[in-house]
Amino acid sequence: MKTMVRFLMMAAAAPAALMLGGCAMFRADVSDVNVDQTKHMGAHYDYSDMRAMTQDFADSMVSEFLAKQPSPPIMVTAGLENRTSKHEDTKLITDRVRDLILPTGKAQFINEARRADLMKEQGYQAANATPETQAKIGRQLGAKYMISGSLAEMESKSPRQVRVSSQQIMYYHMVIEVTDLETGLLVWSKPRDFAREISKPIIGW
Numbered sequence: 001m002k003t004m005v006r007f008l009m010m011a012a013a014a015p016a017a018l019m020l021g022g023c024a025m026f027r028a029d030v031s032d033v034n035v036d037q038t039k040h041m042g043a044h045y046d047y048s049d050m051r052a053m054t055q056d057f058a059d060s061m062v063s064e065f066l067a068k069q070p071s072p073p074i075m076v077t078a079g080l081e082n083r084t085s086k087h088e089d090t091k092l093i094t095d096r097v098r099d100l101i102l103p104t105g106k107a108q109f110i111n112e113a114r115r116a117d118l119m120k121e122q123g124y125q126a127a128n129a130t131p132e133t134q135a136k137i138g139r140q141l142g143a144k145y146m147i148s149g150s151l152a153e154m155e156s157k158s159p160r161q162v163r164v165s166s167q168q169i170m171y172y173h174m175v176i177e178v179t180d181l182e183t184g185l186l187v188w189s190k191p192r193d194f195a196r197e198i199s200k201p202i203i204g205w
Helices: 002-025 047-064 091-104 112-128
Strands: 074-077 081-083 145-157 165-180 186-201
Touching: 047 091, 047 165, 047 186, 074 091, 091 145, 091 165
Parallel strands: 074 145, 081 145
Antiparallel strands: 145 165, 165 186
16 A cells, blocks of 8 residues: 555656756757867858868968068958858858958958948048048058959758658858959959768658
């Protein structure tokens, strides 16, 4: 009899314990991620790819193109043409290339993202600042080269058939290029591509 009572008490307590434990299971877990370590969550292009590829592009541009210039050229960045199925901040790619090159002293960069702010500040100074501290209008430097490029993707999926998992391969092709703004000539270009495969269970979440 005592054994039966003990069993019934344990059976009654089990749902409560499961509920309490379940609450902890469904809590959000937040932790820092080391962005320098490669970490892929799927087959698509991600931040690890962006960081690795922009580092390669910056290193190559410095050694193959900028090191041959007689003096550090003035450059301006433009976003890459996005030819993928997803929205990607492609301006971030050329901005990171710029940020990696700038400390080397091999190039100078126009702050094209703040042109409107610069014009506004120059107008304010022209009307309110003392003559000796005013930023002179019409003295901004023009860029000689523009950094741009493109990001394209191709997707392959396994055909519909009886199987326990599906395969997906994503192929990406990224190009960074430098164009002479005076002549329009393409003076340097570097392509890089990669493909990633992921196997996903047909049943799961």
